[in-house]
Amino acid sequence: MTTPDRPTPAPDSSVPESRDRIFRSPGGIVGGVLLLAIVLWLGIDALVSGHGRTPWLALAAMVLITPLVTAFTVRPAVYANEERLRIRNPLRVIVLPWGSVASLRSGYSNEVVATSGTKYQLWAVPVSLRARKKVTRQQSRAAAQASGGGTQGRPGASATPAKPTRAQGDQIMHDLRELAEIHEKAERAQGEPTVRWAYEVMAPAVAGAVLLAILVAVG
Structure with a gap:
């Protein structure tokens, strides 16, 4: 007695066939991390040692600036x-x-x-x-060295890494x-x-801008 063949399930088209190759800007990431460090350092210092409205202004500025710096430096990537x-x-x-x-x-x-x-x-x-x-x-x-003979190819010459x-x-x-x-x-x-749209970036930036505008308007 034979059993009927079971239908083979269709492949899940939502799963990519290969892993992503990720391309980013190392210079942008380094610059962004340095800027974030400066913003956090100045902001936390103002929060701890500031008086009057200064801590609130520092908090609003941090909420506004931090997501924007992150968005334009650390966030960009190509997959x-x-x-x-x-x-x-x-x-x-x-x-x-x-x-x-x-x-x-x-x-x-x-x-x-x-x-x-x-x-x-x-x-x-x-x-x-x-x-x-x-x-x-x-x-x-490299072309000038090749046309002039150079050292490449001579016995005992050290190998030069490819440019x-x-x-x-x-x-x-x-x-x-x-x-x-x-x-x-x-x-x-x-x-x-x-x-x-990247609402996860825009929402906190808008919140920080609104808070900063209110603090400035109240005086």
């Missing part, structure tokens, strides 16, 4: 996997399936263009003209373009872009 590109900007989170990405462009800023024509800036991948010039100088020196061919931001954009080209036709990578 990419086989299905979609997720951009966490200071005040918005944009999710674009690869099928909805028309291009990824680099100029004075890095941005992604949806098939609808809408542009979204990648805050976590800033353009560094200084880094581009540094890589260009390194490539020029980067792109600035960090440009390399990230190159990697994202490759992901887009590979997965743009995949069935799981189709859909419309979605945009969500």
Whole structure:
């Protein structure tokens, strides 16, 4: 006696097939942490040693400034996997399936263009003209050494580490373009872009601004 085959459950389409690759700005994170440390140091000092309205003004300023500094320095990130590109900007989170990405462009800023024509800036991948010039100088020196014979390839010569061919931001954009080209036709990578406002950042900032305005108006 044979038992009937049980239907195989359909795969859960909500689970990504691959883990996210995360791209962030180390310089932005370091700068943000330093700014937050200064804000907290000054604010806590005013709360502890201030008199009259000073502690309340310091509290309102901290509630206003802290989420904004966090939003524009520590928060930005870009997440990419086989299905979609997720951009966490200071005040918005944009999710674009690869099928909805028309291009990824680099100029004075890095941005992604949806098939609808809408542009979204990648805050976590800033353009560094200084880094581009540094890589260009390194490539020029390497080419000059190669044309002049240099020491590379001589017996007993020490190995020279390979120089980067792109600035960090440009390399990230190159990697994202490759992901887009590979997965743009995949069935799981189709859909419309979605945009969500970062109320978790905006709400405390607005509360701090309102409190500060009330304290200033009351005098």
